[in-house]
Amino acid sequence: MAGADENQAKWKSTALLVVDMQNDFLSPECCLFVAGGPRVIPAVQKAVDIAREKGAFVVWVVREHHETGRDVEYFRKHLYDGTSGPTMRGAVGAALVDGLVPIPGEHKIVKSRFSAFFATNLDLVLRREGIQHVVVAGVFRKIY
Template sequence: MAKDWKKTALLVIDMQNDFVLPGAPLRVDGAAAIVPNVTKSVELAREHGMLIVWVVREHDKLGRDVELFRRHLYTEKGGPTVKGHEGSELVEGLKMHEGDYKLVKTRFSAFFATNLHSVLLTAGIDSLVIVGIQTPNCIRQTVFDAVALDYPSVSVIVDATAAKTPEVHSANIIDMKNIGVATPTLEEWCNLSA
């Protein structure tokens, strides 16, 4: 895991109302439970001067930029995580600050068809710590792309990430660990700074 905090970025992925709140259209069952740990991860990152990247989905009202398999969720009235709608906002308790970076994505990976890699290189970032949802989709795809792009240190905080079930979450954590990704708990990651 990274020890040079100024060269490390915290990626907070998809912690938005439409993925977290009860009754939300794309609710991930484990999402609400990790909000306190995501919040603590952000607080620790701020204390150490890390770059915080808020990775969010924001879609066109008609879903023209969403994956083919989700287009049926969009109508003239909109759909999940439409830009400017309440569902696309960060869940209560999480807030962007000046100096943070907001990255909008329309696919699972935060690297796919975005400028994330360029932003990180420009900022001198070579280590990533990832929190948020959902483990088999956006977390996993982002992590695998980071590994493919040769980031020397990629970590996933296991109790600040979640999936629809604990079993799905655990299976994906094992897969990421098997490709050299660090998988600390929040407490273990916090102890690095002590």
């Protein structure tokens, strides 16, 4: 039984980071569309289901920006006109794609740069939860 207990303990100390699974990255009509991105949606959904089933800590990492673009990288500022822009806070484009919905107890990290660790409390959240293992899924998972 020790093996089962160890396996359960590993899952409890594991976090799944679901990164940038937002409409503006996964809808072909959006300017930040990631080619091939929609193909990963089923795999990410499955990863979330397994993580939940096993008791892993699920963290939703999203970009949300001010409508003026004052919090985006300089090279993206031209995409914001004061009333709209990609992954604008509260807009449909910033919402998670259909089928991916956080449940109570899961955590959301809002980032303004590529890294989920830059200028966020992600490190603190993971430490407080006792996380020792991190699995990353999503469309921009290579940028850390």
